[in-house]
């Protein structure tokens with residue numbers, strides 16, 4: 001049987017047809033256009049899914065269902081988007097809407113939870129049963145799999161590791177609180193830390209690189225570090241400590257077998273994984289009895305959300 005997966009982002013919506021083994025048969029993407037009422041976005045999703053089905057010669061009516069990941073708080077049991085600030089959806093019955101418009105089963109979930117499911121089901125070569133998936137992007141998304149099942153708390157409102165408090169009374173966060181982990185360890189935070197360090201050391205390699213580039217991104221400090229810049233090394237070292245500190249807190253609550261890290265920053269590879277793993281190992285080994293936790297790179301990239309969303313309707 002074939003299932004549709006939909007991954008709604010602030011800028012683009014990715015859609016795809018997926019088989020039971022997690023193979024993406026065909027996929028495409030289009031602009032979210034989140035300034036429009038949600039009904040228009042939902043209609044766009046349906047039209048694009050029909051187009052995808054025709055292209056792949058799949059009978060739309062025979063799809064096993066539509067799974068949809070949304071960037072926000074989604075009550076999966078009710079199929080309702082409680083709040084998705086990035087796309088302006090509040091109290092939206094998305095699952096009902098799609099299912100009455102198409103006659104297909106529809107299940108909605110949080111995008112990071114979907115990505116966690118995708119990684120767990122389709123990229124989990126070591127067969128972990130307990131993972132915490134973390135994506136370092138604009139904010140920090142997270143998904144928790146306990147004993148093979150997604151854990152998301154009452155009303156699916158939990159598993160938001162990005163908002164655990166790292167610095168009491170620290171930097172203000174969009175959630176209304178202060179000092180949240182994502183204010184220090186997201187890609188956005190790294191960019192801010194890079195900008196600040198460059199301003200403070202304008203003659204460093206990093207300072208000159210930032211001055212010459214139109215846009216700083218998560219790669220900028222790594223490029224400067226490659227060129228031997230001590231200021232950039234310091235920025236990265238501090239940033240990785242922020243990531244590691246959050247993982248240590250999570251290890252104390254959940255002690256998963258692995259932290260699976262995704263998002264653009266994860267492409268920096270050993271530059272980031274080796275120091276984070278070392279920081280976590282040092283902490284765990286100090287106790288003398290806490291079991292080792294792997295820190296591994298997410299491997300499905302952009303497809304994790306789509307695959308995980310499709311898997312929501314496979315039960």
Ligand SMILES: [Zn+2]
Nearest residue numbers: 163173175180
């Ligand atoms: Zn927050």
